[in-house]
Amino acid sequence: MSTAAIELKGISKAFGPVQANKDISISVQPGTIHGIIGENGAGKSTLMSILYGFYKADAGEIFIRGQKTSIPDSQAAIAAGIGMVFQHFKLVENFTVLENIILGAEDGGFLKPSLAKARKLLKELADDYGLSVDPDAKVEALSVGYQQRIEILKALYRQADILILDEPTGVLTPAEADQLFRILGRLREEGKTIILITHKLREIMDITDTVSVMRRGEMTATVKTAATSPTELAELMVGRKVLLRVDKKPATPGAPVLKVDNLRVVDNKGVERVKGISFEVRAGEILGLAGVAGNGQSELLEVLGGYRAATGQIVMNNEEIDLTGAKSDGQSRRARGIAHVPEDRQREGLIMDFMAWENTAFGYHKDNRYKKGVLSDNASIRGDTEEKMERFDVRPPNPKLSAKNFSGGNQQKIVLAREIERNPDLLLIGQPTRGVDIGAIEFIHQQIVALRDQGKAILLVSVELDEIMSLSDRIAVMFDGHIMGERQPDQTDEKELGLLMAGLTPEAAE
Amino acid sequence: MDYATLLQVLDSTFRLATPLLLACLAGLYSERAGIFDIGLEGKMLAAAFLSAAVAFVTGSVWLGLLAGIAASMLLSIIHGLASITFRGNQLISGVAINFLASGLTVLVAQAWFAQGGRTPSLSGAGRFSPWEWPFAEAIIPVPVVGPLYNELISGHTAIVYLALAMVPISWYVLFRTRFGLRLRAVGENPAAVDTAGVSVVGLRFAAVAICGVLCGVAGAYLATSLQAGFVKEMTAGRGYIALAALIFAKWRPWYALYACLLFGFLQAIALRFQNLDLGLFTVPVEFMDALPYILTVVILAGFVGKAIPPRAGGEPYVKER
Numbered sequence: 130m131s132t133a134a135i136e137l138k139g140i141s142k143a144f145g146p147v148q149a150n151k152d153i154s155i156s157v158q159p160g161t162i163h164g165i166i167g168e169n170g171a172g173k174s175t176l177m178s179i180l181y182g183f184y185k186a187d188a189g190e191i192f193i194r195g196q197k198t199s200i201p202d203s204q205a206a207i208a209a210g211i212g213m214v215f216q217h218f219k220l221v222e223n224f225t226v227l228e229n230i231i232l233g234a235e236d237g238g239f240l241k242p243s244l245a246k247a248r249k250l251l252k253e254l255a256d257d258y259g260l261s262v263d264p265d266a267k268v269e270a271l272s273v274g275y276q277q278r279i280e281i282l283k284a285l286y287r288q289a290d291i292l293i294l295d296e297p298t299g300v301l302t303p304a305e306a307d308q309l310f311r312i313l314g315r316l317r318e319e320g321k322t323i324i325l326i327t328h329k330l331r332e333i334m335d336i337t338d339t340v341s342v343m344r345r346g347e348m349t350a351t352v353k354t355a356a357t358s359p360t361e362l363a364e365l366m367v368g369r370k371v372l373l374r375v376d377k378k379p380a381t382p383g384a385p386v387l388k389v390d391n392l393r394v395v396d397n398k399g400v401e402r403v404k405g406i407s408f409e410v411r412a413g414e415i416l417g418l419a420g421v422a423g424n425g426q427s428e429l430l431e432v433l434g435g436y437r438a439a440t441g442q443i444v445m446n447n448e449e450i451d452l453t454g455a456k457s458d459g460q461s462r463r464a465r466g467i468a469h470v471p472e473d474r475q476r477e478g479l480i481m482d483f484m485a486w487e488n489t490a491f492g493y494h495k496d497n498r499y500k501k502g503v504l505s506d507n508a509s510i511r512g513d514t515e516e517k518m519e520r521f522d523v524r525p526p527n528p529k530l531s532a533k534n535f536s537g538g539n540q541q542k543i544v545l546a547r548e549i550e551r552n553p554d555l556l557l558i559g560q561p562t563r564g565v566d567i568g569a570i571e572f573i574h575q576q577i578v579a580l581r582d583q584g585k586a587i588l589l590v591s592v593e594l595d596e597i598m599s600l601s602d603r604i605a606v607m608f609d610g611h612i613m614g615e616r617q618p619d620q621t622d623e624k625e626l627g628l629l630m631a632g633l634t635p636e637a638a639e
Numbered sequence: 640m641d642y643a644t645l646l647q648v649l650d651s652t653f654r655l656a657t658p659l660l661l662a663c664l665a666g667l668y669s670e671r672a673g674i675f676d677i678g679l680e681g682k683m684l685a686a687a688f689l690s691a692a693v694a695f696v697t698g699s700v701w702l703g704l705l706a707g708i709a710a711s712m713l714l715s716i717i718h719g720l721a722s723i724t725f726r727g728n729q730l731i732s733g734v735a736i737n738f739l740a741s742g743l744t745v746l747v748a749q750a751w752f753a754q755g756g757r758t759p760s761l762s763g764a765g766r767f768s769p770w771e772w773p774f775a776e777a778i779i780p781v782p783v784v785g786p787l788y789n790e791l792i793s794g795h796t797a798i799v800y801l802a803l804a805m806v807p808i809s810w811y812v813l814f815r816t817r818f819g820l821r822l823r824a825v826g827e828n829p830a831a832v833d834t835a836g837v838s839v840v841g842l843r844f845a846a847v848a849i850c851g852v853l854c855g856v857a858g859a860y861l862a863t864s865l866q867a868g869f870v871k872e873m874t875a876g877r878g879y880i881a882l883a884a885l886i887f888a889k890w891r892p893w894y895a896l897y898a899c900l901l902f903g904f905l906q907a908i909a910l911r912f913q914n915l916d917l918g919l920f921t922v923p924v925e926f927m928d929a930l931p932y933i934l935t936v937v938i939l940a941g942f943v944g945k946a947i948p949p950r951a952g953g954e955p956y957v958k959e960r
Binding site for chain 1: 815830
């Protein structure tokens with residue numbers, strides 16, 4: 130075994146009473162991709178922030194290429210050859226690609242020579258690693274996948290040979306994620322060492338050589354990827370057996386609950402986002418709507434949820450509903466039996482600074498149970514919230530905690546509890562498990578299937594193909610405002626759906 | 640309006656635009672680095688007072704200028720400590736500085752000179768004298784160009800030329816140097832600067848310090864060049880007009896020049912034509928005097944179209960994962 134590229138010995142870090150990292154030791158071999166997996170809040174990001182000089186460890190030592198190294202700030206990390214790609218990119222949006230790349234790594238006080246050098250080097254890097262970008266493009270005009278590429282280039286420009294990526298695929302489409310993995314593979318061939326932080330098992334299995342599992346601030350295991358399985362990793366992460374496959378009986382669909390006919394949506398900029406789509410969702414079935422983000426699914430959910438105007442026809446339980454005007458709002462939709470778990474729970478599902486019990490009442494605050502004369506009955510709402518938290522296993526089960534203080538999974542459970550417990554006829558659910566940890570995913574999936582088994586109609590919108598395939602009873606694929614086609618989950622595969630998501634019918638692709 | 644009058648108006652335009660331009664550029668450095676500065680007014684006022692006081696006592700306008708810069712710098716450091724080090728609210732800190740300067744200048748002026756809160760009049764070496772350019776007198780007989788050279792180009796004080804020179808200098812510094820790149824980056828996304836291994840606090844303090852120097856020069860100009868001594872509230876809202884000009888200029892140096900010249904021109908018109916007779920009716924002097932301020936309101940009310948301020952402006956930087 131050669132000298133480890135990175136070796137951490139006994140790293141501990143506490144934030145007040147919370148022990149984020151407990152005596153962590155890890156050794157990463159050069160020229161490998163090392164995965165670090167764990168649930169949200171397990172301490173992965175804290176550990177990497179220590180390695181990148183953002184936090185100072187309370188105890189422990191860092192060795193880079195066998196040398197004991199102290200990393201008090203990011204400058205020292207960069208000098209030690211460490212580059213980091215953060216989950217939320219650290220780019221200046223109205224700067225050009227070139228300006229972003231040289232920022233902090235300029236040669237001398239004047240920009241001209243630095244820019245010329247960077248332009249030349251960028252071309253070489255593009256040739257070496259297949260990372261081509263337009264150096265003069267403004268960052269804000271680039272797609273998320275390209276922006277991530279700039280982050281990688283920034284690290285390479287600073288001659289990093291150890292690259293840390295924090296949840297890099299969270300914001301990417303499946304195609305962009307595949308591209309990223311090809312780039313990472315290429316970097317590994319060139320001898321770079323890569324640390325990949327993620328909570329997605331599939332990514333770990335696909336690309337890493339070694340994987341370390343973290344749980345509650347501790348490193349629970351480090352294993353060769355080839356010698357482990359997703360089930361074993363999931364168990365190590367959560368600390369108990371986890372069901373990765375959704376366990377469900379075949380659907381017994383009944384009468385149509387929701388019928389959508391020739392629906393068209395024009396957005397605020399005057400662009401038509403939904404271009405005349407028609408479909409129906411029946412009682413007791415889950416219709417999965419797949420597609421790359423930004424192909425009209427969000428707008429569709431907003432129309433159905435009552436906060437965006439549209440033209441066309443929507444029939445709910447054999448009654449047409451208003452698509453514009455005063456009666457088209459969230460309240461009237463809920464009165465019709467439509468519950469909505471929005472795609473972006475932090476912006477549309479919750480008010481982050483409000484407490485859990487306040488969030489539980491939103492949209493249903495006019496309910497008689499929650500009222501005492503003209504006043505709201507806060508004690509009753511709190512009691513109700515407490516029961517809901519119990520049933521949905523929200524942790525910690527404290528109604529007086531602000532929404533922002535719950536983890537992603539627990540926030541989602543609060544929204545889900547609010548919407549499901551109203552016994553709706555139709556549940557709209559967008560990106561149910563985005564940013565949610567694996568234990569909570571299992572629970573949320575079970576709840577969705579249970580609701581279906583009660584004979585409710587469910588419209589599921591997700592960019593996670595896995596989720597669509599394992600939950601749906603029927604799959605429709607959206608591309609550019611159209612529905613490209615409908616498939617049965619047992620009669621299709623990821624390849625076919627992927628083509629539809631890219632706007633190609635399988636016949637056309639051949 | 641004949642040619643001579645036009646030249647006189649344009650000449651005053653430059654003189655009146657100078658303090659605006661210096662303050663506007665001061666605000667530009669600060670706000671480009673993400674520190675909103677509503678305290679330009681207070682800094683100019685403090686600088687005006689101290690420069691006049693020191694110039695009077697020592698008889699040297701240059702020492703007065705230095706004292707003005709020092710006064711303004713002191714307030715800048717307070718603003719920096721409050722908004723950068725202690726991550727306080729930048730607007731509140733700026734307002735506090737304005738109040739502090741407004742009260743303190745009059746109080747100290749009364750205590751030192753006992754002339755009702757003003758400084759004694761400056762004369763001779765206590766004021767900036769105009770620079771007469773070569774041949775300024777000789778060239779007058781030459782038609783068109785002669786008067787232009789004599790009236791408009793020659794005969795301003797050093798600070799007017801300095802203010803004008805600061806425009807291309809600022810542009811070059813901001814857009815062609817490493818310091819400028821980092822300064823602009825820290826106003827847009829300080830996290831990007833921090834992760835690149837550059838000190839956010841250091842850059843922001845540098846920007847606030849430059850702001851302090853420029854405000855100091857602007858204030859000293861008011862008391863030792865435009866006028867002869869300090870009087871109560873002599874900045875008369877120029878700090879706020881400079882802020883309006885900054886928005887109008889969309890945080891760009893050249894646009895800042897044009898915006899300040901426009902405001903200066905309006906002030907010059909108001910001075911020159913006290914009762915503007917338009918034939919049908921006479922525009923009252925009060926309206927002319929109010930015009931620059933009315934324009935400020937109109938501009939701030941959104942006449943400029945979409946002005947996008949630096950994205951991290953007004954937000955203290957807190958390191959996060």
